[in-house]
Amino acid sequence: MKSFRAAFDDLWYLSRPYFTSEEKKSAWVLLTAVLGLTLLLVGADVLQSFSRNIFYTALQQRDVTSFLRGLFWFVRTPSMIIPGFFIITLPSLLISVYATYLQQLLQLRWRRWMTHRMLAQWLDQNLAFRIAVTRAHLKETSDNPDQRIQEDIDGFVRDTLSQFLDIVSRTITFVSYVGLLWALSGSITVLGVRIPGYFLWIALLYSAFASIVTHLTGRRLIPLRITQQKAEADFRYGLVHVRDHADSIALSGGGDREKHLLLGKFSSVYDNFLGIMTRTKWLGFLTDGLGTLSGNFALLVGSIRYFAGKITFGTLMQLVQAFSRVEEALGWIWSAYPAITEWRANVSRLASFQRTMDFIAVSDHDSLREKSASNSDIVTENLTVLRPDGSVLLSNVNITLPQGQDIVLTGASGVGKSTFLRALAGIWPFTSGQIHVPEARVMFLSQRPYLPLGTLREALCYPVAPEAVPDERVCRILDLVGLSFLADERDTEARWTERLSPGEQQRLMFGRILINRPEWIFLDETTSNLDQEGEIRLYDLLREHIPNLTIVSITHRQALQDQHAVQIDIGCHSPGPRV
Numbered sequence: 001m002k003s004f005r006a007a008f009d010d011l012w013y014l015s016r017p018y019f020t021s022e023e024k025k026s027a028w029v030l031l032t033a034v035l036g037l038t039l040l041l042v043g044a045d046v047l048q049s050f051s052r053n054i055f056y057t058a059l060q061q062r063d064v065t066s067f068l069r070g071l072f073w074f075v076r077t078p079s080m081i082i083p084g085f086f087i088i089t090l091p092s093l094l095i096s097v098y099a100t101y102l103q104q105l106l107q108l109r110w111r112r113w114m115t116h117r118m119l120a121q122w123l124d125q126n127l128a129f130r131i132a133v134t135r136a137h138l139k140e141t142s143d144n145p146d147q148r149i150q151e152d153i154d155g156f157v158r159d160t161l162s163q164f165l166d167i168v169s170r171t172i173t174f175v176s177y178v179g180l181l182w183a184l185s186g187s188i189t190v191l192g193v194r195i196p197g198y199f200l201w202i203a204l205l206y207s208a209f210a211s212i213v214t215h216l217t218g219r220r221l222i223p224l225r226i227t228q229q230k231a232e233a234d235f236r237y238g239l240v241h242v243r244d245h246a247d248s249i250a251l252s253g254g255g256d257r258e259k260h261l262l263l264g265k266f267s268s269v270y271d272n273f274l275g276i277m278t279r280t281k282w283l284g285f286l287t288d289g290l291g292t293l294s295g296n297f298a299l300l301v302g303s304i305r306y307f308a309g310k311i312t313f314g315t316l317m318q319l320v321q322a323f324s325r326v327e328e329a330l331g332w333i334w335s336a337y338p339a340i341t342e343w344r345a346n347v348s349r350l351a352s353f354q355r356t357m358d359f360i361a362v363s364d365h366d367s368l369r370e371k372s373a374s375n376s377d378i379v380t381e382n383l384t385v386l387r388p389d390g391s392v393l394l395s396n397v398n399i400t401l402p403q404g405q406d407i408v409l410t411g412a413s414g415v416g417k418s419t420f421l422r423a424l425a426g427i428w429p430f431t432s433g434q435i436h437v438p439e440a441r442v443m444f445l446s447q448r449p450y451l452p453l454g455t456l457r458e459a460l461c462y463p464v465a466p467e468a469v470p471d472e473r474v475c476r477i478l479d480l481v482g483l484s485f486l487a488d489e490r491d492t493e494a495r496w497t498e499r500l501s502p503g504e505q506q507r508l509m510f511g512r513i514l515i516n517r518p519e520w521i522f523l524d525e526t527t528s529n530l531d532q533e534g535e536i537r538l539y540d541l542l543r544e545h546i547p548n549l550t551i552v553s554i555t556h557r558q559a560l561q562d563q564h565a566v567q568i569d570i571g572c573h574s575p576g577p578r579v
């Protein structure tokens, strides 16, 4: 019961936002249309059961006229007019195709809405980074966000809709056939007690028994499926990691080691799947067995009345159909159990990821950043920065970074210089105190250049849209940073991280600064792959082309440190780097 409640909570948490969003109108219209068509389909199925009764009975009586009317025209009975089999079948076909089409349309729109929302939340609020550093300390699981967004949203939307419509259709089927089954069943006498509608009682007992046994056998599949998804994603990530670092792996002769690590990940995939197979095998015996049994069982029980001459062949067939429909409707749990376990695992992963994002988004550490006038200094007051495990990295930092001056932050490796920059940027979640930052364009560049996927122009202009920068300016800037030999390839899509040397990538970063023209630039060892002369030339380029720029650098090189007017030792606020 508890797990049912949790599933419902997760489902509500994930579905409600779409059906109350700005797209709610189209969502409800589509859902209502699909429900309406589903209802019509069940109605058509019930009508068909009557027309089948008529033409089977006509077949038995060798009555050609009734047979043909039962197939192609209308038959009048004392209580109703029944359309012929084909008169019902053709519109049903149309309804069925449109029900599927509209269901897919709703599915696609819902997926689009969820993908937009999750991507926006993940990237707009820097949650991708904040989740990555916080992950080990979170209650909810938030592994493989790429898989959550690309695969799980699709699976969630598709399976939620199909399971929901399945339940609705089974409920309507049950309501439509239960009276029919009762009426056709007749009664039997057991130990002197007359039981009316006995076929219905058998269907009810059969389904209750089947559902309980199936749930007890299959419930272990849910955690196994969650583990399987995680193992698959870890394996895939391992492969992508090797692809992205193929150069370093080849140079360090690490092929064998990588193979060993990847095979280790694959064996988790393999072992867990063996567990799923074993469970699915037992579940298969049950669901397939119960399915096969139920149809034949109905025929067997019903044939007793047929051979006793109490019902016609047509009524027998209608009875068998009514029994299977009622029993199918009640047997949702046992027949759909494998699909439900997969859906439940999916819902649980996606809800967990969404909860993590919501939790981190509201833990607004950025509130400690206070905006001041555009030409003011950056000031920190009692700023304390922690590591993700809660240990103190920097305590009580009270410093001023004066606007308009070149500043260098110094300190031994690991004391927390880069993390201090992240705190200033407002993306480090484990921070307390106050930071006064000017209302100005601020840019941070890290030691490892980041080049987005796409053209060289895109990589140069990032995060500004390349269309916003005139072509001559792109060429001029490539020339300024010594990359004019790449000008002809500025619109070529390539893996630029692999094509450019680390030094070339760092020069490209300086071109990016010239394009973005910030008022403050934070350079975290951004010239570590350049020679001394080259790095000083690039710094001069910034000073020359962006006159009001304040440069804040982190560098271990004395010559570059000497180029800065102000030196601030971050190390004196640290209990010391870890050894």
Ligand SMILES: Nc1ncnc2c1ncn2[C@@H]1O[C@H](COP(=O)(O)OP(=O)(O)OP(=O)(O)O)[C@@H](O)[C@H]1O
Binding pocket: 133, 387, 388, 393, 411, 412, 413, 414, 415, 416, 417, 418, 419, 420, 578
């Ligand atoms: N994402 C993270 N998760 C866990 N620990 C982290 C993370 N980022 C930084 N740290 C830890 O914080 C400490 C400071 O790291 P930081 O990169 O700020 O040092 P640094 O002074 O810039 O070092 P260096 O001069 O070597 O670049 C290190 O002990 C590091 O392991």
